[in-house]
Amino acid sequence: MHPPTPEMARAAAILESGGLVAFPTETVYGLGADAENPAAVAKIYAAKGRPQDHPVIVHVAPDADLSYWACDIPAEAHQLAAAFWPGPLTMILKRAPNIPAAVSGGQDTVGLRCPSHPVAIALLQAFKQGKGGVAAPSANKFGNVSPTTARHVHDEFDAGGALDLVLDGGQSQVGIESTIVDLSRLGTHGPVLLRPGHISAQAIAAVIDLLPAAPDAEAPRASGTLESHYAPHTPVAMQETAVLRATLAQLAASGRKVALIHYSELALPQASLRLPLEPEGFAHALYAALRTMDGAGADVILVEAPPKDGAWLGVNDRLRRAAHGSAGIVHGLLNKAPF
Ligand code: TXA
Numbered sequence: 561m562h563p564p565t566p567e568m569a570r571a572a573a574i575l576e577s578g579g580l581v582a583f584p585t586e587t588v589y590g591l592g593a594d595a596e597n598p599a600a601v602a603k604i605y606a607a608k609g610r611p612q613d614h615p616v617i618v619h620v621a622p623d624a625d626l627s628y629w630a631c632d633i634p635a636e637a638h639q640l641a642a643a644f645w646p647g648p649l650t651m652i653l654k655r656a657p658n659i660p661a662a663v664s665g666g667q668d669t670v671g672l673r674c675p676s677h678p679v680a681i682a683l684l685q686a687f688k689q690g691k692g693g694v695a696a697p698s699a700n701k702f703g704n705v706s707p708t709t710a711r712h713v714h715d716e717f718d719a720g721g722a723l724d725l726v727l728d729g730g731q732s733q734v735g736i737e738s739t740i741v742d743l744s745r746l747g748t749h750g751p752v753l754l755r756p757g758h759i760s761a762q763a764i765a766a767v768i769d770l771l772p773a774a775p776d777a778e779a780p781r782a783s784g785t786l787e788s789h790y791a792p793h794t795p796v797a798m799q800e801t802a803v804l805r806a807t808l809a810q811l812a813a814s815g816r817k818v819a820l821i822h823y824s825e826l827a828l829p830q831a832s833l834r835l836p837l838e839p840e841g842f843a844h845a846l847y848a849a850l851r852t853m854d855g856a857g858a859d860v861i862l863v864e865a866p867p868k869d870g871a872w873l874g875v876n877d878r879l880r881r882a883a884h885g886s887a888g889i890v891h892g893l894l895n896k897a898p899f
């Protein structure tokens with residue numbers, strides 16, 4: 561392991577003294593605090609405006625000792641860590657008694673993930689000599705779109721505010737949050753997919769020979785699974801290509817301002833962004849696109865519905881939540897006078 565750079569040593573010192581450091585990961589940017597310092601973790605909740613009973617993910621360095629953080633660890637957790645860490649997979653395990661309940665919103669579990677972004681790894685290796693855990697939700701206000709650049713983090717939190725440092729690691733490669741798999745009730749419920757992401761249920765099944773199921777009523781709560789989440793301020797509507805063509809024409813005729821996120825050749829409204837018709841590329845660009853279109857001053861952000869097959873599960877999940885509060889918005893715009 562190399563000695564930490566001066567910037568990384570400073571970031572680690574801030575965390576060790578109970579401060580907040582935003583840092584890049586391969587999925588989205590995180591808002592980090594010392595996971596073993598409840599007062600520091602409380603600052604995350606305050607900065608985000610997030611309810612106290614929502615658990616946060618604990619980020620650990622490569623080769624971290626899982627048994628320090630969790631207990632009753634099934635063999636499958638070690639297999640998944642070996643296969644996917646560092647990488648965009650979070651595992652929910654039974655929390656070890658020495659880990660403060662504050663990081664898991666009082667639940668008896670803990671979410672663990674080792675991110676693969678080199679800046680995140682350098683930070684985790686510098687912090688407590690690689691033995692610490694950095695509690696970090698996405699670095700955005702509660703319910704907002706997750707940040708995929710340092711600029712987005714600055715846009716979410718005013719300068720001189722709650723954050724002590726924002727590390728810049730460029731644009732996050734994956735672009736949507738990690739896959740979350742619950743292994744804390746493996747013996748009774750099998751693995752459960754709490755949040756779809758870049759690592760699919762099938763990829764998990766290929767390693768542990770068990771296909772993660774959809775969440776049941778008793779599954780651990782995850783705020784990323786709230787119906788309305790990851791949402792811009794402008795209403796979002798998702799439509800199939802043919803319907804979308806008609807909607808674009810109708811909204812144009814009625815003088816409405818539309819921001820469009822699409823992949824097909826379409827008649828373009830005032831603002832538009834074209835994303836690749838390929839799940840990895842679409843996910844990579846999605847949150848930045850939602851933020852840009854949110855700034856376009858439009859009446860609605862229209863999104864061309866992506867394909868429905870398995871590889872698009874994570875993208876469709878995030879889009880559905882972004883659009884959740886906007887049901888009927890297109891109909892409403894067409895049936896109300898614009899002025
Ligand atoms: O990709 C990611 O996971 C990003 C980066 C920063 O690592 N983090 C992230 O954190 O998305 P956040 O807090 O925005 O979402 C974490 C999700 C939440 O839905 C939370 O409820 C769930 O993980 N979670 C964390 N610990 C949990 C636990 N012990 N039991 C159930 N859900 C948990």
Ligand code: MG
Nearest residue numbers: 697698706784
């Ligand atoms: Mg989040």
